[in-house]
Amino acid sequence: MKLTIAEFKQDYIAQIKSSTARQINETTALERYTALGEMVKEYIGNLWANTNSTYRTEQVKQIYYFSMEFLTGKFMENNLNYLGIYEIVKDGLRSLDIDIDDILEVEVDQGLGNGGLGRLAAGFLDAMSSISIPGHGCGIRYKNGLFEQRIIDGYQVEFPDRWLVNNNVWEYKRNNKAVIVKYNGHVETHMDGERLKFELVNYDAVRAVPYDTPILGFENNTVNTLRLWSAEEIDDIFDFENFSKGNYLSAFEKKHSVEIITQILYPNDAYDEGKLLRLKQEYFFVSAGIQSIFNTYKKMNVGINRFAEFVAIHINDTHPALAIPELMRILLDEEEMTWEEAWKITTQCISYTNHTIMAEALEKWPLYMLRDLLPRITMIIEEIERRFTEDLINVYHITDPNHLSAMHIIYDGMVRMAHLSIIGSHSINGVAKLHTEILKNKELKVFYDIYPERFNNKTNGIMHRHWLLNANPGLTKLIGDTIGDGFKKNPRVLRDLLKYRDDKSFLDDLFEIKHQNKENLAKYIKDKQGIVVDPYAIFDMQAKRIHEYKRQHLNILHVMHLYRQLKENPNLDIPPRVFVFAGKSAPSYYVAKQIIKLINTVGSVINNDKSIKDKLKVVFLPNYGVSLASHMIPAADVSEQISTASKEASGTGNMKFMMNGAVTLATLDGANVEIMNEVGESNIILFGLKVEEVYDYYQNGHYNAYEIYNNSPDLKAVIDELVNGYLPVPKDEFIPIADRLLRFNDEFFILKDFESYRLAQERIAEIYRDKYQWSKMSLANIACSGAFSADYTIERYATSIWNVQKKLLDFKL
Numbered sequence: 001m002k003l004t005i006a007e008f009k010q011d012y013i014a015q016i017k018s019s020t021a022r023q024i025n026e027t028t029a030l031e032r033y034t035a036l037g038e039m040v041k042e043y044i045g046n047l048w049a050n051t052n053s054t055y056r057t058e059q060v061k062q063i064y065y066f067s068m069e070f071l072t073g074k075f076m077e078n079n080l081n082y083l084g085i086y087e088i089v090k091d092g093l094r095s096l097d098i099d100i101d102d103i104l105e106v107e108v109d110q111g112l113g114n115g116g117l118g119r120l121a122a123g124f125l126d127a128m129s130s131i132s133i134p135g136h137g138c139g140i141r142y143k144n145g146l147f148e149q150r151i152i153d154g155y156q157v158e159f160p161d162r163w164l165v166n167n168n169v170w171e172y173k174r175n176n177k178a179v180i181v182k183y184n185g186h187v188e189t190h191m192d193g194e195r196l197k198f199e200l201v202n203y204d205a206v207r208a209v210p211y212d213t214p215i216l217g218f219e220n221n222t223v224n225t226l227r228l229w230s231a232e233e234i235d236d237i238f239d240f241e242n243f244s245k246g247n248y249l250s251a252f253e254k255k256h257s258v259e260i261i262t263q264i265l266y267p268n269d270a271y272d273e274g275k276l277l278r279l280k281q282e283y284f285f286v287s288a289g290i291q292s293i294f295n296t297y298k299k300m301n302v303g304i305n306r307f308a309e310f311v312a313i314h315i316n317d318t319h320p321a322l323a324i325p326e327l328m329r330i331l332l333d334e335e336e337m338t339w340e341e342a343w344k345i346t347t348q349c350i351s352y353t354n355h356t357i358m359a360e361a362l363e364k365w366p367l368y369m370l371r372d373l374l375p376r377i378t379m380i381i382e383e384i385e386r387r388f389t390e391d392l393i394n395v396y397h398i399t400d401p402n403h404l405s406a407m408h409i410i411y412d413g414m415v416r417m418a419h420l421s422i423i424g425s426h427s428i429n430g431v432a433k434l435h436t437e438i439l440k441n442k443e444l445k446v447f448y449d450i451y452p453e454r455f456n457n458k459t460n461g462i463m464h465r466h467w468l469l470n471a472n473p474g475l476t477k478l479i480g481d482t483i484g485d486g487f488k489k490n491p492r493v494l495r496d497l498l499k500y501r502d503d504k505s506f507l508d509d510l511f512e513i514k515h516q517n518k519e520n521l522a523k524y525i526k527d528k529q530g531i532v533v534d535p536y537a538i539f540d541m542q543a544k545r546i547h548e549y550k551r552q553h554l555n556i557l558h559v560m561h562l563y564r565q566l567k568e569n570p571n572l573d574i575p576p577r578v579f580v581f582a583g584k585s586a587p588s589y590y591v592a593k594q595i596i597k598l599i600n601t602v603g604s605v606i607n608n609d610k611s612i613k614d615k616l617k618v619v620f621l622p623n624y625g626v627s628l629a630s631h632m633i634p635a636a637d638v639s640e641q642i643s644t645a646s647k648e649a650s651g652t653g654n655m656k657f658m659m660n661g662a663v664t665l666a667t668l669d670g671a672n673v674e675i676m677n678e679v680g681e682s683n684i685i686l687f688g689l690k691v692e693e694v695y696d697y698y699q700n701g702h703y704n705a706y707e708i709y710n711n712s713p714d715l716k717a718v719i720d721e722l723v724n725g726y727l728p729v730p731k732d733e734f735i736p737i738a739d740r741l742l743r744f745n746d747e748f749f750i751l752k753d754f755e756s757y758r759l760a761q762e763r764i765a766e767i768y769r770d771k772y773q774w775s776k777m778s779l780a781n782i783a784c785s786g787a788f789s790a791d792y793t794i795e796r797y798a799t800s801i802w803n804v805q806k807k808l809l810d811f812k813l
């Protein structure tokens with residue numbers, strides 16, 4: 001948009017006065033931030049109104065992305081950049097004696113997600129807007145986002161994330177768009193002429209109120225909507241009768257029992273806890289979202305039969321899978337369609353992404369629980385199941401009872417949400433090529449056999465503009481000065497950087513930028529943790545949720561091994577290294593929490609040991625989230641992507657590190673395989689078991705952890721140190737970890753992969769000695785990372801799953 005510094009200053013001073021009733025020099029950083037937010041929101045508002053009215057009047061097909069999680073992080077910097085006014089605002093503020101960074105700093109992360117899945121959803125919204133796809137998000141406005149992690153005495157301790165305390169400038173509450181969600185009760189049937197009608201009676205009603213946040217596209221006038229639902233009591237008042245009788249607490253009971261639905265985000269990543277409240281959450285936003293889609297659709301006046309021509313609904317994992325029976329319910333019970341018509345529309349509208357094959361993450365609900373909470377929805381699921389089984393037998397001629405059991409939606413008293421999602425949609429996609437192959441050939445093979453045309457791959461992508469423009473301004477400037485700014489809209493042009501592979505002065509610049517980022521992070525580590533790290537050391541990072549399959553313990557065991565070597569030979573000639581860890585554990589995941597304690601305990605010993613001459617440091621940075629990631633990732637030399645092959649569906653942190661010039665240390669898992677194909681084998685460090693070997697071990701049962709332990713003295717030494725070593729903890733502290741590795745036979749092959757990991761780390765140390773060789777590898781990674789932009793991922797979803805067209809918008813601000 002067009003804005004001069006003078007115009008900005010005038011608007012801003014006026015805004016400050018009207019929103020704070022103070023002179024500018026008397027305001028706090030928060031007030032300055034809020035005033036700027038209000039202004040930016042107004043600029044965006046014009047574009048937003050234009051986008052919405054164009055979609056409506058031109059009757060374009062729209063896609064609704066349903067997700068339990070949207071991990072959007074901060075908005076201000078991005079919005080300023082996307083409007084093209086960041087520099088103007090920065091300069092305008094400076095002339096008022098205000099540092100823009102102080103303002104950006106006070107914004108709190110919108111952390112309504114656990115990790116990759118939620119961040120992906122946020123990135124997809126950004127990409128849809130930025131490539132002009134009419135697409136919106138639908139989710140839950142949790143009052144508390146993912147908990148704040150603090151480390152106390154080496155342990156993770158969780159604190160509530162009250163992200164709304166200072167109000168959220170970006171959202172609009174839309175009372176007039178509220179809808180009712182119905183739970184419990186029972187279904188009565190009666191004949192209405194020829195038609196059997198179903199009616200839910202004696203239900204509990206909850207009011208779902210939407211809060212809309214504008215999602216701005218990059219310099220293209222598009223503003224889509226993220227609609228998050230909040231639960232309120234129907235009249236949003238307490239029970240007067242009880243209150244006037246003096247029963248003050250019970251007067252608020254009902255209100256609380258309703259509001260609790262959107263109170264917290266479940267803090268589990270890739271794990272299904274199976275709680276009733278979670279089921280309530282899932283139905284809550286799905287029902288509200290679909291009702292509101294109908295309300296919008298009806299305004300277009302094109303007839304209900306054409307619904308699938310104008311609406312696509314995507315479910316991010318199975319968490320919103322109730323969208324299938326809910327859409328059926330509305331089409332059957334309210335629109336009075338036949339089952340066949342309703343089913344056709346439903347399957348045409350819905351598409352599903354699978355994000356994990358971990359058995360413990362697959363959602364299953366007890367049938368009785370579902371029937372109690374959602375009686376009509378359960379009837380519909382049972383009918384879907386009945387017709388599906390009929391098809392299996394009559395159309396696909398499957399009669400073997402084991403084969404049938406493997407495919408049922410309802411089995412053993414449980415409702416399998418993945419099966420419902422596959423049966424009720426026209427597209428099922430995995431999130432990286434390898435993952436999709438595993439779905440087709442192994443985990444979901446029985447379904448692939450009958451529905452081959454439904455399965456497809458959509459490799460994940462990241463918000464490349466965030467990870468470059470916001471997180472790494474130094475690198476962004478160097479890229480812009482070298483190959484121009486085209487990469488912002490078309491990140492594949494980053495490949496033009498490959499021309500500079502042998503240009504020493506360019507490699508020097510690249511090295512210098514990385515070094516500056518490392519200096520900044522070193523200062524942050526010193527300020528926050530009191531640990532001094534050498535910015536010339538190799539910064540080796542593992543930042544992601546803590547999980548056994550992600551194998552942070554493989555990493556720390558190797559650190560313990562390096563420490564042993566240094567203790568034996570303090571003059572060992574190795575480049576100094578800083579191992580940085582960050583990530584949250586699910587609060588109830590005991591072993592993962594012990595891994596955090598282990599990292600911190602090992603760190604406390606190593607960091608205080610003068611004898612190793614600062615050659616090794618271990619840092620655990622608490623409260624990993626979008627903001628911390630934006631600080632850390634630009635400073636990484638090595639990106640640890642070391643999951644057990646087959647377990648990490650894709651990974652997206654791997655792509656962010658790569659884009660910022662880190663070299664990946666990887667197993668051939670998830671999107672690491674595609675990263676290897678983009679950069680070439682000489683620019684990635686590989687190690688470890690392959691998928692087939694992992695499956696072989698699981699199937700033939702020949703894995704023997706004790707045998708490996710007894711035959712590898714280096715490995716035995718560090719595992720022994722877990723239980724009777726130098727660590728300043730009670731002797732039994734880490735027995736649970738050691739037990740998983742030995743007594744329970746090492747489900748994730750830490751022992752088997754240890755030696756090859758150690759050798760890979762040795763290769764890294766070797767290569768790092770040669771500054772130019774390293775910088776060349778780093779450059780190759782940056783140059784080849786453009787393929788992993790979410791813009792391209794969304795392009796592929798739009799054409800091959802959703803069948804939605806771009807809508808270019810013209811508007812002069």
Ligand code: KOT
Nearest residue numbers: 116117269270271355356648649650651
């Ligand atoms: C499952 C249940 C609850 C919450 C989260 C999950 C979940 C998260 N399942 N898979 N993921 C991750 O999704 C990312 C985005 O596709 C992948 O990159 C990552 O490999 C998955 O573990």
